[in-house]
Amino acid sequence: MDMNTEMNIGGLDFKWDLEHGRFLFEGQDAVLFWISSAMKTFFDTIEEISGEEASRLVFETTGFRQGLVVGEYFEKMKNVDVDEAAKMITNTYASAGWGRTEIKHLDFTSKTLVAHIKDSWEHKINIAQGKKEGGLYLAAHYAGIFTGLFGTQIWYNIVQHQLEGHEYSIVEYFPSNITVSNNIHELSRKKESEQIQRLESMVNDKTKELKELVQQLSSPIIPVLEGIVVVPLIGKYDEERSEDLIVNTLNNLPKYTANFLLLDLTGLDRDITHYTVSFLEKIGAAASLIGIKTILVGISPELGMIITQSGANLSRFDCFQTLQHGIHHALAEKGKTIV
Numbered sequence: 307m308d309m310n311t312e313m314n315i316g317g318l319d320f321k322w323d324l325e326h327g328r329f330l331f332e333g334q335d336a337v338l339f340w341i342s343s344a345m346k347t348f349f350d351t352i353e354e355i356s357g358e359e360a361s362r363l364v365f366e367t368t369g370f371r372q373g374l375v376v377g378e379y380f381e382k383m384k385n386v387d388v389d390e391a392a393k394m395i396t397n398t399y400a401s402a403g404w405g406r407t408e409i410k411h412l413d414f415t416s417k418t419l420v421a422h423i424k425d426s427w428e429h430k431i432n433i434a435q436g437k438k439e440g441g442l443y444l445a446a447h448y449a450g451i452f453t454g455l456f457g458t459q460i461w462y463n464i465v466q467h468q469l470e471g472h473e474y475s476i477v478e479y480f481p482s483n484i485t486v487s488n489n490i491h492e493l494s495r496k497k498e499s500e501q502i503q504r505l506e507s508m509v510n511d512k513t514k515e516l517k518e519l520v521q522q523l524s525s526p527i528i529p530v531l532e533g534i535v536v537v538p539l540i541g542k543y544d545e546e547r548s549e550d551l552i553v554n555t556l557n558n559l560p561k562y563t564a565n566f567l568l569l570d571l572t573g574l575d576r577d578i579t580h581y582t583v584s585f586l587e588k589i590g591a592a593a594s595l596i597g598i599k600t601i602l603v604g605i606s607p608e609l610g611m612i613i614t615q616s617g618a619n620l621s622r623f624d625c626f627q628t629l630q631h632g633i634h635h636a637l638a639e640k641g642k643t644i645v
Contacts, residue, residue: 318401331402341403341427342434349431362442367486369447377454388414388455395451403427407448417456417481421448424474432469440467445477446486452479459485527558533565534636536629540573548585556592566636567593570629572604583616590623599639601625603632 312321321330329336339345353361380391389412396407405426412419423429428441445462453460461482468475528536537555559567569586590600602625605613613620626632637643 316397316401318398332398341430345427346431346434349435363489366442366446367489369443370450370486373447373450374454377451381455381457388412391455405429417458417460419452419479421477421479422474423477424468429468429475437469440464440469440475448477449479459483527555527562529562530633531637533563533640534568534633535559535562535564536568536570538570538573543582543585545581548581552585552589552592555589559593559598560596564598565640567598567600568603568629568632568636569600570604571602571609572629574609586620601632601636603629
């Protein structure tokens, strides 16, 4: 068995060195893969790991950069002009199974051209993948090639994809400020922005949950005896928290058939604001409208001085130093005592 086989097809050299497991194309190491199985699996794996949007950018960027290497190589061949180089490249690619590409309307002055790409390996992979939208590798690859040949940044616009049912894909090429590096940075910024939005959403959700929990725990309604409920006031009350307390308390008082509402000020922040005084007056007035008497308890001498210095007038309420005193007073009002 001949371990070394060499042939020339269309002016291109192919060589197999089976003893060393090598395949050479134009004297360079090359590899052969089945498109609809091995290459499809390769593309599928990249998309699975990177996600479809990122993988399209990976293929586009890789195609452009590989094309740039090819274009710069041919640009250094001073005896070959751009038109000849384009024909040599597309013929070489055809012999390597890349499909047939025809370069049309090539204008070196304006540095524009149109490519018709038919039955490419990328198109066949997209079919095997069941894609509805064609890939970007080859379109970007030729942009890289002509960027190298023209010495000017070239980008592309896909007019039609063969995958859409056309006879071939049509891609327009033109000078542009668009670069693969910019596209990478743009995707990175987009991903960062999306991540920041996700984190902000999580923070907002957790903040809302925590706020609701605080509302539930900070001022619970505690029925202590028949007709008597206690609401402990804890911390500092701003406008929003004050309104929440009023609404929550008044909406829930009727189900306890309460006659007395004891507001326990023991845990109240010593930095009493006008919101605190205002909501004490409001809740007392609102409770009285539904037949419930409000009593303030937990007023220490220190807190009493602070309330007085604040200018608040709470003389309309019965006030007691301890919760126990307030409960005894409410019972006495009801004509009862604790035995």
